[in-house]
Amino acid sequence: MTVAIEENTLQNLIPTPLTFDCFEETLSHLIDSPKTLYSCILVNRLWCRTAIPLLWSHPFEVHGFGERSSDIIQTYISCLPEDERQLLIDEGLDLPPSTPLLFDYSKYLQSFDSAFFTGAIMSWLTTRANYRLESDKDEEDPDLYTYTYLVQLIGNLLFSHSKGLRDLDLVHFGDDDDSLITDIATFDDASKALSRLEKFQFDYSAQKGVRELVIVEFWSPYVAEILFNSLICQWKSLTYLRFHQLDKDQFRLLLPILPTLINLETLQFLGFNSENENDDMIKSLLDISNEPINIKHLYYHFIDERLHLDAQNFIIPILQMSNNNLRTLYLDDVTPFLIQQIGINCRYLTHLSLTVTPEIPDLLFSLLISLQNLVHFSLYSNSTECTFSSTDSLIQFSEAIPECLKYFGFKLDFESLILGFFLKQCKAKLQVLAIYRSEFVDAAFLDELIKYAKEVGSLKKIMINWDGVIGGKTDDDTSDDLYYGDDEFENGEDGVRERIEILKTMVNVVYNIVDPSHPFSGPSMEYIDPWNQDITLS
Template identity: 20%
Template sequence: MIKLNLDCFNLILKESRLDKKSLYSCLLVNKEWCNLVVPILWKKYSWYCNHKESEKKIFIIILSCLSTSSKQFLFNNNIKLPSTIFLKPLSFNYISFCEFPRAGIIDNIKDMIFKDEILNNFDYSTKSNLLEQEIYKLFVSQCKNIKILQWKTSQPLSLFPGAKECFSQLNNLYISIDSVSPNSLYEMIQICRDLNGLMIYNCSQNLPGLISLIDAQKNLKKLSLFKYIKKEYCKELSNAIKRKYNTLNDLCLHSLNIISPSFLTSLINLKNLSIYNYDNDNIRGDIKEFQHYLMISEFSELEYIDFYGLSWFEELAILIEKTKGNILQVIINSINKNAENTGLLIKAISNNCPKINRLYTHLEPKDFIHIKSLLLNCRNLSRIEFDSLNILVNENYNFGDELLNILTEFSPKSLIYISLSGDWKFSTDSFELFFESCRNRNTNLLYFGITHESYITRDHMLIIRRYINEGIIKGSNCV
């Protein structure tokens, strides 16, 4: 029998979709297979344990990999490692196979070590910090060319031995600014200049180290700003974003009250724009400035729009009218049930977005008139989700029938995911006609859902169940 080249077999294993159990079976074949499979198992599954006992075994191996000097250092500081750790050299350098651990993994290791100890706050803080330091030193020294780092620790990762080999190829950096020391930021700048994605958490003020880190990146494409705590207006951060106009094409904002939105007009290459507002009190404040800059901005290459907690229907309509027709997805989830100009958004999409495949927006029945042109002009639509604005109280009129009749007559064959508001009230006849139209044009719906279900009766549910049984609908929240 011809022996399979190990390099070929290694490539097959890496590219395969074998689950954890199947890989374990391969591991037991012989020593050669074991040598190939162990790195793959640790790369894919080291941080994805199904239960506590498996997690504990992983942690024991990690602690066993600590150097003799680290173990002695911890012992000298009265930090007792489990008696089950391996005292002899391990068969593999397991740490070198792992993805760099998230902060939560390190926390879980510390919890395992200290769970049976009764410590006051000072002793716990001191011991926890020392153990965390040695574990991070281990990973920094053994992990090479990692692509993703979640930096949520005060440990000076960029100063540890091996930091250059570990972080020089970083592609995506998640960083909690409130946890990281300024000196570490400056050291990371010397190592890491090729980030594609930078996700920043918990910034509350202008930090020169952060500004320098952004400026140092030569090809920054994605920037996300999360969970800001406002202490001062971060004007320099806004200016730093503006200076990345040439490379930045993906922007995600989770707070609107920390930076000036003046940078928006500079981002001429933007393709993805996500803005989330979770602060109801912010609606009449800083948000007005964002609305202004959004209206005067021009993102001609825009492809994805995702807004939450905002009612910027008119602003979005104006923005979409200035694009080149490349938009693929629009999601706008308003928290203002009295929003206006929803029809303007539908018309703008209908006239300017021939490639769009997903649309989530709020509507009023007066907007239904625009849905026909939307369906006729946007023949690539595969997913629509229409939610109500003002909840209607007229129980004697089936507002939803008008919408379903339009969908029945004009839906493209590509449309396979539909979610509609139950506040509009549908007759069972309109349900029947719509599902029969799907049968007639050989369209099986992946999903048909009703939100709120205010007027959905048992008869509606029975109809949906029948069409599921017939294979016209794959899934629904109504059965």
């Protein structure tokens, strides 16, 4: 849909005394800040029409790998002509109904990275594609066939619609790996798309200097074995490694490789996939390798409720191999036995984030007492019931907090009375409090924060996560005293605004604590994604 804006209307929409050229130049400096640009497109029509081309000039560099990148491919599929969409449907893909888009997002691309591009298509096939296999195609590999076809189709779209690429980065992972090579010369109008090229980079090597590696999916067991063996070549350079939905057999291949990666600092798992895990799994995995590993940061985030399993069977071997080297630990789906293993194998943690359900196990109290280097602790529970089984458990928890702790974040059933009791019993002089459930933030809750800030004097920052609830009211509440913006809490129930103002004179108050780039700043991976939706202009 084309939106016509008259010249005098443009002048009214531009903040005076800026000209349109100055305004466009100003926004162009935000090209590497997609979250800021996403906020810009919500201002008005002009801001949106100026920010959208910047957002979509290099989308694969922002979300080249992982689930978020699949939304980019989904949008480009929506840009395809109906006859080409029908070709994908004929190949066995169930596509959602086509809806008109306000922009032709494909024409804004200026930077093309072949590795990010193919990674995004693999992510789409992994997370968004639904197949309808015919009986005569049962023995074929629909993923590999459709991947090749989709690379060509989306490549044709981008290159034929492009006004001219500025940056081009082609990556080849080695002589024995042709699975990810993209022949851009076969794309429609490739010569025209490359006629304005300003920067070209071609990476062709055995990749002996890889520092960061993200693996979304393995096409076959043979690919997994080859890739894990190739990691040995990166024994000195690799510092960051992330896997999506590893299964048990792939995990078995990984374990004996980890001790060889002497400079690996960060290991991250986004979900596990295993249909037949059992009680003997931990012992069988530990028999593979008992050599110590050097990682300092371990993250596990559970991303798919449909593939629920006991993650401790995967995590415990890593903990036992860590040889007390871990400093950062982020774990979802924590069991009492897993907490016990953390206490045995992770004595020198400085940053700890745990998600427990439904209530806090007593073993957590002993763990916290033993962690005498802990400065950052976040605790999550998705239960709507009281987190503590008794007053005694609340006392034990409060007194177990180590005195060295500086940051405490919580997503718990923490009403004002519980908060006040906790802060009174806690021996640590907290500098930062992060509150991940804003429905408990009422006048009484804020009174406890004010009291703590006055009496203890250590508090420097309070962070309150916006989750659609203010002082017990939800998004469905249509009363006039709710306001959605930077001051969510200031226009809430009586007394909240005044108490917020008092707090601001004492500490820094921040309303948005979600930062996906830092696992310890708020709930992980919960943020507005500009690639996941088309923009509606009012």
